[in-house]
Amino acid sequence: MDKNTTVSGPYHQSNGVAGILYGEFTDNINPKVRYAVSLTDCALTVQKISSSPGQDKMVFNLSDCIGCHASTAVDSADTGAYFTVYFYPYKRRWMSSVLARQRVEQCFRVALVQDARANLEEAERWARAVREASARNLPRRDGVLYDVCRPCGIMLLLNPSSGRGQAMSLFSTHIQRMLTEAAVPHTLLITDHQNHARELVRNADLSQWNALIILSGDGLLFEVVNGLMEREDWEEAIQIPLGILPGGSGNALAASIHHYTGAAAVWGEDLLVSCGFMLCKGLVSRLDLVSVHLASGNRVFSFLSVAWGFVADVDIESEKYRHVGAVRFMVGTLVRLASLRIYQGRLAFLPASDDKELSAPSPPSSPLLSSFTFCSPVSCHTAADQPLVRQNQNPLQNGSPVQNSSSNAVVPARADPNEPTKHGPVDSLLVPLSEPVPQNWTVVERQDFVLVLAMYQSHLAEDLLTAPEAKAEEGCIHLFYVLEGISRAALLRLFLAMEKGGHLAYECPHLQYRKVQAFRLEPRTPQGVITVDGEQVEYGPVQAQIHKGLARLVTG
Numbered sequence: 001m002d003k004n005t006t007v008s009g010p011y012h013q014s015n016g017v018a019g020i021l022y023g024e025f026t027d028n029i030n031p032k033v034r035y036a037v038s039l040t041d042c043a044l045t046v047q048k049i050s051s052s053p054g055q056d057k058m059v060f061n062l063s064d065c066i067g068c069h070a071s072t073a074v075d076s077a078d079t080g081a082y083f084t085v086y087f088y089p090y091k092r093r094w095m096s097s098v099l100a101r102q103r104v105e106q107c108f109r110v111a112l113v114q115d116a117r118a119n120l121e122e123a124e125r126w127a128r129a130v131r132e133a134s135a136r137n138l139p140r141r142d143g144v145l146y147d148v149c150r151p152c153g154i155m156l157l158l159n160p161s162s163g164r165g166q167a168m169s170l171f172s173t174h175i176q177r178m179l180t181e182a183a184v185p186h187t188l189l190i191t192d193h194q195n196h197a198r199e200l201v202r203n204a205d206l207s208q209w210n211a212l213i214i215l216s217g218d219g220l221l222f223e224v225v226n227g228l229m230e231r232e233d234w235e236e237a238i239q240i241p242l243g244i245l246p247g248g249s250g251n252a253l254a255a256s257i258h259h260y261t262g263a264a265a266v267w268g269e270d271l272l273v274s275c276g277f278m279l280c281k282g283l284v285s286r287l288d289l290v291s292v293h294l295a296s297g298n299r300v301f302s303f304l305s306v307a308w309g310f311v312a313d314v315d316i317e318s319e320k321y322r323h324v325g326a327v328r329f330m331v332g333t334l335v336r337l338a339s340l341r342i343y344q345g346r347l348a349f350l351p352a353s354d355d356k357e358l359s360a361p362s363p364p365s366s367p368l369l370s371s372f373t374f375c376s377p378v379s380c381h382t383a384a385d386q387p388l389v390r391q392n393q394n395p396l397q398n399g400s401p402v403q404n405s406s407s408n409a410v411v412p413a414r415a416d417p418n419e420p421t422k423h424g425p426v427d428s429l430l431v432p433l434s435e436p437v438p439q440n441w442t443v444v445e446r447q448d449f450v451l452v453l454a455m456y457q458s459h460l461a462e463d464l465l466t467a468p469e470a471k472a473e474e475g476c477i478h479l480f481y482v483l484e485g486i487s488r489a490a491l492l493r494l495f496l497a498m499e500k501g502g503h504l505a506y507e508c509p510h511l512q513y514r515k516v517q518a519f520r521l522e523p524r525t526p527q528g529v530i531t532v533d534g535e536q537v538e539y540g541p542v543q544a545q546i547h548k549g550l551a552r553l554v555t556g
C-alpha cells in the first residue's frame with residue numbers, strides 16, 4: 001500500500017468479527033512509522049505495519065475510551081489531519097501491585113490525499129465512529145443509560161477548602177482535561193462558604209443542567225442533596241443525576257462507587273481518575289436516601305451514614321488533622337482508643353425483610369459474624385415485650401425539650417413524621433419520637449455502646465470497607481453496633497480489618513450487625529456527637545428510614 005494511503009470503510013476481519021472501519025495512518029510524531037488501525041464494535045486495534053503479525057499489536061477496549069477528536073495540523077502548509085483517541089484502561093502502576101485507570105492517548109495522522117479538507121473529513125469520520133462505538137460500549141445496569149453531554153452539560157461544584165485544600169489543583173490536573181477529552185460541557189462553581197452549594201441548588205434552574213457534580217468531600221454532596229430536597233419541586237429536582245469526584249479526606253461515597261464496579265481498591269488521585277472516568281461515561285443508577293429526623297423536628301436527607309459514639313467522635317475530633325489527608329481517621333482512632341468511652345442510650349430498629357433474625361430469633365451457634373445478621377436474643381427483644389416505662393426513662397422523650405449541644409439552644413421536639421410535608425416523602429415506618437417505637441420493631445436490650453453506625457454505602461472512608469455487601473440502591477440500612485466490654489486491642493483489630501472488609505469475619509461477640517429498614521437511637525449520655533454523612537448534627541434522639549432509589553447517581 002502506498003505511503004499516505006488510507007483505506008477505510010465497512011469490512012469484515014478474517015476472524016469473522018464485524019468491523020466498522022479499517023485504515024492505515026502514520027504516527028503523529030514519526031512519519032516513518034505507520035499503523036494499520038481497525039475499529040470494531042468493541043475495540044480499536046493498532047498494528048505497526050513494519051512489524052511481523054502479532055508484534056507491536058495493541059488492542060484498546062472501547063469501554064475504556066472516553067472520547068475522540070479530529071483536528072487539523074498546526075502548520076497550515078501541512079495538508080494532513082489528525083484524530084486522537086483517549087483511553088483510561090486499568091494498568092498496573094510501575095513497581096507496584098496497584099491496578100488503576102491510567103491515561104493512554106493514541107494520535108494518528110491522516111494524509112489520504114494532498115487536500116487538507118478531505119483529510120480532515122476522514123479524521124472526523126473516524127472520530128465520530130470511535131465515539132459512537134464507545135458510547136455503545138457502556139456498562140449497563142437496569143438498562144439505564146445517561147448521556148452527560150447533551151443538551152447542556154454539568155454544574156461542577158468545588159469546595160476549595162475540602163481535604164488538604166487541593167480540590168482546585170485536582171480539578172486542573174485531572175478532571176478538566178478528562179471533561180475536555182470527553183467533550184462534556186461544564187460550568188465550574190467554587191463555593192466560598194458553608195451552605196453555599198445548598199443555596200445554589202435550592203434556587204437553580206435545574207433544566208439548564210444534566211447533572212450536578214461535586215469535587216469535594218461527602219459534606220458538599222450532603223448540602224446538595226438537602227438543597228434539592230428543600231425545593232418546592234423536590235420530587236422532580238432529586239431526579240437530577242448527582243456525581244462525586246473525591247477531593248475530601250474521607251471520600252466515602254467515591255470509594256463506594258468505585259467498589260461497586262468490582263475493581264480492586266484504589267486511593268487518592270487514582271480514585272479521582274476512576275470517578276472522573278465514570279462521569280465521562282455518564283452511566284446513572286439509583287441511589288437510596290435515608291430520611292433522618294432530628295430531635296428538634298428537623299429532617300435531613302442522608303446518602304451515607306448516621307454515627308454516634310466512637311466513629312462520630314473520631315470523625316469530628318480528627319478534623320484538626322485534616323492536613324494529613326485520609327490518615328486523619330487512623331490518627332483520630334488511635335487518639336480516641338487511648339481514652340475509650342462508653343455511650344449510654346437506647347437503640348431500636350425495624351429489621352429488613354432479608355434480615356434472618358426477623359422471624360425466628362435464635363442464639364447463634366458461634367459468635368461468628370459471617371452470616372452478618374445475628375443479634376443474640378439475650379440482647380434484643382421486640383418492642384411488644386417491652387415495658388412502656390422503659391420508653392419514658394429517656395428525659396429527651398415525650399415531646400420534652402431537647403438540648404442542642406452545639407448552640408445550647410432549646411428546641412422543641414416535633415411532630416408526626418407521617419404528617420404529609422411539603423418537602424420530601426412521607427416516612428411511613430416512623431412514629432413521632434415522643435411515642436414508643438411500633439410493636440414490630442426490635443429493641444436492643446443492652447444500653448452501653450462503644451459505637452452505633454448506620455451505613456447505606458459500602459465505605460465509611462476511602463480505606464474503610466465497612467459494609468461490603470452494600471449497594472447504591474438496595475433499600476436497606478446496614479446497622480452496626482459495638483457493645484461495651486470490647487477491649488481496646490479488639491476494637492483496633494476490627495478497624496484494621498475493615499480496610500479490606502474483614503471485620504465481619506472476626507469472632508467478636510461485641511460487634512453486632514443487622515440489616516434494617518428504619519432505626520431509632522436515643523442517647524442518654526448527656527453530651528455527645530451525632531454525625532449524618534460525616535457532618536455534625538444536633539445531639540439528641542434521632543430516627544431514620546430508608547427510601548429506596550429516591551435519588552440518581554453517576555456510577556460505573
Ligand SMILES: Nc1ncnc2c1ncn2[C@@H]1O[C@H](COP(=O)(O)OP(=O)(O)OP(=O)(O)O)[C@@H](O)[C@H]1O
Pocket residue numbers: 159160161162163164191192193194195196216217218219220221223247248249250251252534535
Ligand atoms: N468555601 C468553603 N469554605 C469553608 N467551608 C466550606 C466551603 N465550601 C463548603 N464548605 C463546607 O465545608 C464542609 C466540609 O466539606 P467537605 O465534606 O466537602 O470536605 P471535607 O470535610 O474536607 O471532606 P471529608 O468529609 O471527606 O473529610 C462542609 O460542611 C461544607 O459545607
